[in-house]
Amino acid sequence: MVVVATSSPRSPRRTDALSRERIVEASIAILDAAGENGLTVRAVTAHLSTGRGAIYHHVANKDDLLAEAAAGVLGPVLAGAEGDDDPRQAIRTLALGIFDAIDAHPWVGAQLSREPLQPAVLAVWRIVGIQLHKLGIAETALADAGSALVNYVLGAAAQYAAGARRAPDDASRRRYLERLAAEWVRLDPHPLVGASASLLREHDDREQFVAGVDIFLAGVTCLHGNRGPAAGEG
């Protein structure tokens, strides 16, 4: 995108002139600071020092605003995720990029699960499809594996983000997990629950997330074994 500057020596124009970009930028700032409930048309227009109705000249409605904000966050992540030689590594990189973006902007998680047609989600489908194709998966198996992987990545990232929203810093996260573990064992005397609860306190969301990606990759490889002997099917 080329920006042509007017060549006046001291620019008389302020950084004015509402635009879709400026509106989306302000929305992202508000969402990060105040969460999804904090995003109101009044907050956006106040942030931009303009009238309440002004944004409707550049954006259809609030849903559009939210979708555009999510695309603004994920755009760079998705743009940088195509060029890796090893398909497995490319998928891990993409998944972790999405995880980190949602971790930094938790409201993105809910937004991605809301609208399957939005461009950012379609881009994820595309990248996953290409990498799985490189692994030798095709036809229905490709569709099944692709949807499984995309749904896991988007679903899990949203799930972790929901937790992160409730516990923004490390200390509150520790308290949160402590409370969850305690309530867990209180509700359920099953010995397995006790063991899981103590693991819960120490686990790392990001590592667990990518472990899930690896389980998927192993499953895909196993079922359509292009590497090692295939496992039997029940």
Added chain:
Amino acid sequence: MVVVATSSPRSPRRTDALSRERIVEASIAILDAAGENGLTVRAVTAHLSTGRGAIYHHVANKDDLLAEAAAGVLGPVLAGAEGDDDPRQAIRTLALGIFDAIDAHPWVGAQLSREPLQPAVLAVWRIVGIQLHKLGIAETALADAGSALVNYVLGAAAQYAAGARRAPDDASRRRYLERLAAEWVRLDPHPLVGASASLLREHDDREQFVAGVDIFLAGVTCLHGNRGPAAGEG
């Protein structure tokens, strides 16, 4: 739960007396008929022919109402999902039960991704954990496999529900997929996209969903191979 009836011959009381159950019941009916945006305190109280403030004697707030409604839908599904001999089959049954519940009540999908601590979600964790334990998975591997599976099931079901919300009946679903496939190939000339787009038109959400569960189970089995030779790790 035992209901004790007053023994008057012609009951003078109507089916009155607001209760948490009646309020949740009305909320589910409204959510099914009008979607998540249709659930307003005014709609609920009108449906129950009472004052706007009445429900606050039985329910904390609107979030509480929504969580309780989701629990009301999933309760029976989760209660019936514990007793199967084959762990893999038990997991498939649970996953499909959740899928069908969300398919019938799409608003449940978004609700499950919103609050990780809600009882219904904890019940899913519990059941999945027990079944994976039966498969011989333990410790960190159990935590990783459990979180992967739970996140896939909840995430995927929510994703499919988001699609179903936009295309309630068969005809509109066909049009929806047709539009998506067309736009897909228009945006992206990659040959892989063309093949995927035609598969998209014929695929069955439910079958694809359970295929994802199977990929997961295969991955878990492969990585901690208690059946057949384990695949190597890169």
Added chain:
DNA sequence: ACCTGAACACCGTTCAAGT
């Protein structure tokens, strides 16, 4: 063409007043 801000038709929640 773009912006303003009052006005409209809604919300969730509270609370004095009733029974």
Added chain:
DNA sequence: ACCTGAACACCGTTCAAGT
């Protein structure tokens, strides 16, 4: 104790009036 419904403090969106 439970219910009522007016009142409060908000919303998203529209639109005549301005520049």
